[in-house]
Amino acid sequence: MAIVQIDKKELKSLTQPAGKEVRNSTKTKRVLHILLKIIVAVVIAILLFIATVYTVNKISSHAEQKRMEPYGQRIAVDGKQMNVFIQGQGEETIVILPGYGTAAPALDFKPLISELIPYYKVVVIEPFGYGLSDRTQKERSTANIASELHEALQSLQINRYILMAHSISGLYSLDYVNQYPDEVRAFIGLDSSVPTLSEQKIDSSDTEPVKWFRNLGFARLQLKLSADPYEGLPYDQQTKEQLNIMIRKNMYNNTQLNEAVSMYSNFKAAEQLNFPPDLPILFFVQANHPVTDRWIPEHEKQLEESVHGEMVLLDAGHYLYRSHPKEISDKIRDFTGGIK
Template sequence: MAIPVLLLVTTSVVNVVATKSEASSITRYGQLVPVDGKQMNVVVSGEGDETVVLLPGLGTAAPALDFQPLITALQSSYRVVAVEPFGTGLSDSTDTERTAANITREVHEALQYLGVDRYVLMGHSIAGIYALTYSAAYADDLIAFVGIDSSVPDQPGWDDPIPTGTIVALRKLGITRALAALADDPYAGLPYDEQTKEQMKLLDTKNTAAPTMVNEMEHVPSNFAAVSGKTFPKKLPVLLFVASNDTDVTGWVALHEKQAASVDTGKVVVVEGDHYLHHTLSKEIAQETTTFLTALSLR
């Protein structure tokens, strides 16, 4: 029994020391804007006439860096605003409960500060749930919603709790760090330079099991419940990029086809790729988005 206990003590101590040391290696990017008495980090790129606002999926530790391939693909045609909600990237943590209503209110406050008042909302994964809350509260701000393998109301498994206690324990014990050191590079073959990959890893250590992100994970079932049966406003155009080979959620493509059919102008683009479609298909997403938005302007 002494050997595993000693190993856990060792990994725990190493994790604490390494985490403190790594904090000084995190490089600032973007700009901080005041929101709810705290600071939220945003990255603004491009100078197009229309604005695209990017919202991350759950557990994305460094949203603006994670979205970098998509920002690069979009910024020649649009002004792109990548928002890092509280508890992610370089944004502050917060004690405010991570309900969809609070998260969307905070994002809206950041955009208002920047003078961004008319835009396309583009979101990955859980952002599809937040977008429903967002569009109900701020419909007049939105030109369209574009989902990147986005979550939909009442999808199978929505009410399964995330084992946050285990996630936190593994992080504190240093097991997560040890496993990451042994694993293959998760960004191998993806369009990120070495510095960006290193920064994403540092921010993953900083944010993934921190209280703000854990609180958001704990609110997933209630945030899904809050939009059960809900649809986007009928007149809001909706474009949904959907992974064809999702094996975790039964009827994944059909669920999105139903969502697209609930609005006057809805389209589903089925593609091959993993859940993080913007890692490998950013150019395709940008091209399809431009085609979709151009068609809207011609109507």
């Protein structure tokens, strides 16, 4: 039998590749193990962060509930409770409707209310999902919203009034004044929406991530990282504190999200509507809209058929009643004095 002899150099060359493969395999496993640990640590950190945000939100919400100060009066509307705030003893009544998402309308309009109440009876209606009013699952169509507003005023036995609306409520008011022309003496728009400048269409499925965002407490974190919308404006500290509580209470609630879903169809439904020609109209409009150059021209179109229509341009943002309450109040007094 032949004996094959292998010297030491040949043996070393045969065994070396296998050693490298073992070392490489061990190194790869070690790297994968480290990566796995990092991934697990990151996942745990994310879960802990989410749990912390959720817990802080729950605890804070519970504490804020105790600090919330009731205002206004609650009346029965469509089987639920709607909050209404009334001040002033003037012979003329102004009914104020809020823009979309206004957390606490009665508090938000406070600077303007303070300027108006020496001369008017001021009624601020907080629609369902706003302020201290109940929430509702009923579709947020213009027809339903207008019907609820009218029921509230009928319950208060307010049958003749000037309607003043901010933002999206201007769209609802367009339908409202055509339904109840014998009740509305005049319309005042506070940078009110126009049907020809529609909002983007939102499906109900688009609101699901927002609900998760809200339920996990990230809406509170978002507000914490945002600028104070009332900084430098004529609101006392107590009112600002209550406004911040109400913002956290009502932000992204289901009723307002349902209103966002209905918004596109509400705009479309209003495209064929016009203000009655004999209805006095006063528009307060921001002079420099940040998005469209059609803001002023489209408001001018709404005044074309009006026998008593005026537009006042203000160097202000969308919430112009917060920054220019006296200027607005003075013009309203001048305007209403001319329609008596």
